[in-house]
Amino acid sequence: MLSSVxxxxxxxxxxxxxxxxxxxxxxxRWARQTFGPGADRWYRxxxxxxxxxxxxxxxxxxxxxxxxxxxxxxxPWDWLMRTGQLLALAGLGAAFLQTxxxxxxxxxxxxxxxxxxxxxxxxRGLYCRVRHPLYLFSTLLVWLTPAxxxxxxxxxxxxxxxxxxxxxxxxxxxxxxxxxxxxDYRQRVPMLLPRPGRCVPPS
Numbered sequence: 001m002l003s004s005v006x007x008x009x010x011x012x013x014x015x016x017x018x019x020x021x022x023x024x025x026x027x028x029r030w031a032r033q034t035f036g037p038g039a040d041r042w043y044r045x046x047x048x049x050x051x052x053x054x055x056x057x058x059x060x061x062x063x064x065x066x067x068x069x070x071x072x073x074x075x076p077w078d079w080l081m082r083t084g085q086l087l088a089l090a091g092l093g094a095a096f097l098q099t100x101x102x103x104x105x106x107x108x109x110x111x112x113x114x115x116x117x118x119x120x121x122x123x124r125g126l127y128c129r130v131r132h133p134l135y136l137f138s139t140l141l142v143w144l145t146p147a148x149x150x151x152x153x154x155x156x157x158x159x160x161x162x163x164x165x166x167x168x169x170x171x172x173x174x175x176x177x178x179x180x181x182x183x184d185y186r187q188r189v190p191m192l193l194p195r196p197g198r199c200v201p202p203s
Contacts, residue, residue, distance in 0.1 A: 004065040005154045011058050012158045019051055020169065045106030062151055070148045078146035088140040095126045095133035121178050123185055128199040131171070131185070135163040136192050167191060 021027055031039040073081055100119055102108035126133040142156050171191075174182045 004061075004067060004151055007065060008058070008061055008151055008154055009158060011061060012155070012162075015054060015058060016158075016162050018054070020166075022047055022050070041109045043106070044103075044109055048106055062155065065151060067149045067151045070150060070153060072148075073146040081144045081146045084144040085141055088137045088144065091126065092134065092137040092141065095137060098122055098125045098127060099134065121174075121181055121185065123189070128189065129194040131189050131191050132163075132167045135167055136194075139163055139192075164192075 028040070028043055031043055072078075096104065099122065100108070102111070103119055130136050139160055142159055145152060145156075171182075171186065175186075178185075
């Protein structure tokens with residue numbers, strides 16, 4: 001089992017490092033210098049496609065590597081967890097729509113949106129509750145699995161760590177883009193764990 005966990009960890013960390021490097025300004029500048037200014041409009045879409053395709057081998061490893069069951073939640077509690085996963089999927093979809101799906105996917109850039117235009121700072125809806133609802137709902141989705149194995153536990157831990165580190169990196173980029181507006185938003189809204197009480201977005 002340990003060897004499977006090590007293989008998964010190495011594969012995931014490699015994917016995460018490459019994914020982060022490709023999101024950097026250095027990689028975007030290299031693409032612009034190598035392929036010309038038009039690369040800016042294609043970069044986001046190509047980045048998303050590469051991230052998805054390059055993650056497939058990790059999913060294959062989860063299917064074929066030796067594994068061992070840790071626990072299986074019995075009925076009716078397993079249905080409660082699956083309901084939680086459905087709610088997390090719904091929240092993920094709602095957060096994705098609020099984020100701006102066309103720009104997020106890289107399609108808006110192909111239709112004329114400036115590649116370096118971050119768009120408006122979204123602070124309403126789910127973003128009034130937490131600063132990173134996409135990470136929050138994705139984390140809930142992976143952890144609310146009724147059948148837990150050694151390999152899946154290792155994957156959940158790695159994914160959670162990646163989301164946390166990714167949120168820290170993303171916030172530095174957002175601070176550079178939006179300045180004091182994002183600094184004020186960060187002071188008012190929690191990162192990943194929503195606080196109880198009424199959500200009051202800025203006017």
